[in-house]
Amino acid sequence: MSSVAWHVQFEGAYRADGKGASIWDTFTNNHTVFPGGRTVHKNDTGNVAVDFYHDYKQILLLAKQLSAKQWRVSVSWARIYPQGDGVVNQKGLDYYKEMVDFMVAIGIEPVLTCYHWDLPQALQDRFGGWNSEDIVPIFANYTATLFEALGESVKYWTTINEPKTFCWEGYGSGIHAPGIKEPEQVANCIVNVLKAHAAAVKVFRKVVPGGMIAMNLNAESSLPFDDSSEMDKAAAQRKTDFELGVFADPIYFGQFPDSVRARIPYLPEISPELAKDLKGSFDYFALNHYTSSYARFKHNATCVLGITDYEVGHSNKDGFVIGEEGDSEWLYSVPFGFRMILNYVNDRYRLDWISVTENGFQVKGEDDMALDQVLNDKPRIKYLEDYIKNAVEAVVIDKVPVSSYFVWSLLDNFEWQDGYSKHFGVVHVDRATLKQTLKASARVLANLFQDAGNN
Template sequence: MKYKELPTFPKDFFWGASSAAWQVEGATKEDGRSPAIIDLNSQTKKPYADNSVAADHYHHYKEDVALMKECGFTSYRFSLSWSRLIPAEDRKINPKGLEFYNNLINELIAAGITPIITLYHYDMPCWVDEKCGGWRNRSIIEEFDYYCRVCFENFGDRVKYWLSINEQNMQIVYGDWLGVSKGCTDWFKDKWKINHIMNLCHAKAIIACHELVEGGKIGPVPGYVPIYPETCKPEDQIAAMNAEELTQKIWDDLYVFREYNSFTKNYWKEHDIDPDIRPGDMELIEQAKIDFIAVNCYRSDVGKAPDNSYKQEIGLNKTGKKGEFVYPNLPGEYALARNPFVEVTDWDWHIDATCMRYSLRYLWDHYHLPMVITEAGFGGHEDLGEDGKIHDEERINYLREYAFNIGLAIQDGVEVFGFNPWSFTDLLSTGNGMAKRYGLVFVNTTDDDARDLTRHKKDSFTWYSKLIKSNGKDWGTDMTAWQDFQKNK
């Protein structure tokens, strides 16, 4: 398809960024907040820092929102801390938790910024984990439903865009790394019971939102990593399809069609897996009709036929040194591999802007639901230069190309209503602490030294501000060469 003009964005397009409570707030022991399982899990990732300080957004939220307004944000996606709102088994609502989130929401709205709230982003309260056994026990369904209703009842008068569970698929695929597998005797089989319980919790959130939030819209937040076949070899093609199914499509199909697809059922049968689906479960899920899909898409991967002589399921780079990524190999299913046609970050994530357009096209073709980008970003090692600034040209190039490909997807006919990359300020990476920085704003702290936590606008902040305020017309570079190339195709 030929494009003779630069892509354009709808006039009411949401431009902003994203964060998560446990990664940005800090203040984990202040004002009544109780511990969350991710607090404990983050402390096992040494030498990376725990999240007791993080970016200290809890004490800097007014300053942070003022910077968002200066940048031109029209949206901000963030999560609520279950532990801050309901810190104990007695279910009493923490007034200080309510006060913080009310203040943050009001500050955003006063700045002309639409809040987009994630209900759950990896931070189950320890009391829920102890009472329910984490996601392993169905008693968590009613606890989660109660928590969601507290959120909708207290914030739904002002917040109309909601997200249920962040990257449920990644919590299952990387259960050991994220601590979800704790207490399981056979993770290979048990994870499907946990996943089913999480699906029921997702359904409860969807139903409660539609019941309690006038004009409310809600959707899931899958972590989407498109898988390209390594070669034209048929075995590689099937392996890539298997990887798509087992890392994301199983979840997307359930969210949209509200039933488990045939691949899932056959997979369970072949591996003697009982997901413990009980009477009434699928009827509950059937009621959970989503309004849109929130998309977290940082990169693509490459699938190939697996080596059946060994099993490897890590799929991580823990050091931040290029070349140390351990690619998964699942006998009988798929293996992943390095794509030689694109560059990688220090953590070996493929830098592939086209994957954003690919993902949006794929999801639109399969599901025909509106989408909002809730994560995409460039993580790298950074510190203040001698001039006291951060010159992050690599991040600018990354965001420019990814945003541009969103524009191309919109030209392709895909309905996309927002771009909220990860992240606004630097914050704790899930596995790599402050060493892996994503922010448009530098936070002066490290894993070893809290420093003064001052905020410093990076070059990417200035570039992104111009893109936002021009609604996707000022790309910060001469685009005539691209236009000439398109015209001469």
């Protein structure tokens, strides 16, 4: 278990070599105001980020130095198809070919994600992006281009990263691009993601024989606010149904969870044809996990999708705080929750293989610290050591088939609505110069990864 991850939060070069505009380019450069009146922190953009586009060789060599065996890379759709479809931007496609070839040459295995939230703006303008079924054949065409160009060099793929986040926050709360706040659009986004995934996998099976594909799903462990309350236990399960089950259940069982269908009347049905196409479309389970939370029953409580009958918090009925706070209101260190969610997905979906494709922590207040404090990131070290220990226990004791683990992230980078104010990196990046400096956690990870490689 020894890998690191990056994606378009790193890439920068937002209009270089023919790249088109994405919804995040528009959202940040136009300083879009969220519902509630705030914008991206300090009007930050991903225009430069850590400039991976121009500096990828040095950054990949740094990952190699830190004993990474795999590198998770996401493609910017608008760099391949500036208008979403139509004519391929050959310079963009060549860039990813060269980068993948370099990874292979230095002994790092590429793991490629086709979509990580940066929809070409042209598709949002034409038909509403993920709200419309029109996106399905266009996504299939886009992914076919990637499979054909990179399939000989890349064995492990995912179609779409964290659809729960971009459906909920992009089309429900409006705090992510494209900044829409309509529950029905969240529901449509969910179904169109499933259709797009199924369509892409059909192409994948023909173009990349022997390849492995999944979709990155993010999930917390959900604990009952009162563990003696059957209503709270049901609320905790319902939270998991709403956030994970709406994507995983259709893949494995052919339908949405009953608890979601009972509360969201405008959630489209999974047709028999779609259920058939989704069956077997995960060759492994790609899990992103950061934290855990409590859920309690509350009649008519809502989320951006609609009525849920649960509310979420980080303290239980006894006032016990679930773990050490990170630097975001949603992030707490709950190591035992990692083992719990690994067991949950394995028990529910009867898996052959789980890849943990994101896991990481922000040190509280890091943005305001002096550099020497930033580099001595003991809370991040403790988080990573404790989470990895729980993953190992899940494998050794519980027999959960975890085969790979990716830390989010190698470098401090653009963190969506938080701009550059939140830091997941094990390497500090000076925003003025882009100079990279290893934090203590980077050295700890290098040792852990080296040990894993020797066993």
